[in-house]
Amino acid sequence: MKLAVYCSGSIAKGAADRGKLTWTTAERMEVTKGAAPHEVVFLTPDDPITDPGNTLGQFGRDMYQVMVASAVIVDARERRGLGIGVEMAAAGGFGTPVIVVAPPESKYRAAVLEYRGAVVRDYVHPHVAALATAVVDDFAAAGAALAGLVATGPLPAKAAVPDWLAAAIGEYRDNVLAGDAPMLRALRELAAVPG
Template sequence: MIVSVYCSGSIAKGVGDERKLCWTDRERERVQEGAHPLEVVFLNPDDPITDPTNVLGQFGRDMYQVLMASAVVVDARERRGLGIGVEMAAAAALGTPVIVVAPRNSKYRRDHLVYRGARVEGYVHPHVASLAVAVVDDFTEAGEALKGLPVAPRGSLVTPAWLREPIDEYRSNVLAGDRPMLDALHRLGVHR
């Protein structure tokens, strides 16, 4: 069986990002190992885009990938930014399960935390706890979590306008020239 994973996490954008933890082949290999015998097709937001000036289409590409994914796997090993939060919220709105890689005693998950005047045991950041179907220690465990996802269709969710417009822009004006995404759709047996 084939599943698809949207790789949510920081993208190295230039100088200063070389020390940032990002998705690499190593993380993808770990997910595939954990998911075995499933075959995983990775949807990568850092693939080159044909028209980087089309920001609505670029956002639409990310949201289309979230829509098409069997699951979104979030790299939360360290502090993340606005984009990852939006991807998690979009996944929830689109019915795509979210699996968060947040090792114990990292930014978004702590064994003990004094928080808002109280000591909290087994703390998971509220946004992560609310949106994720699983919070795991590493990428191998994320792959293992993929095996437990339902295989049935997600149902008839209505795509909110804030997601529909950029997805439509991407489908209409960018997808035809997006070779990495077209290849992924082919591997998934999806005809656009």
């Protein structure tokens, strides 16, 4: 079975981002190995967009990818920003499962954490815990969790586009998608677009 994964995580936007952990071929290969025998098609937010000045369309592209994905895999190996939280919340609205790669003793997980005047054991950041379908240690485990999602049957049908995302997804679908070669290629691979 072909499964689409939206690669959520930091994007290297310039020289200041060179030291950040981002999705690379290595992470994609680990997910692919873990998901075997399923084939994985990756939807990547860092593909070039035809009109970078169209910020609504650019946001719409990310949300469209989250919507059509079989699952969102979040790279939470280190501190992440606003965009990842929005992607996780949108995934919840669509009914897209969220798998979070948060290694033990990282920003979002700890065996023991002093938190709000208490000691918490097996801490997972509250936003991650609330929005994640699974929290795993590494990308191979994320692939295995992805395979596990479909092991018992098909994924549930997607929910309708929430009102707060309708304008952005509409902008992308109506004015950007036709010129988005990487996304059109991925959709053809997933047999979601005829021709």
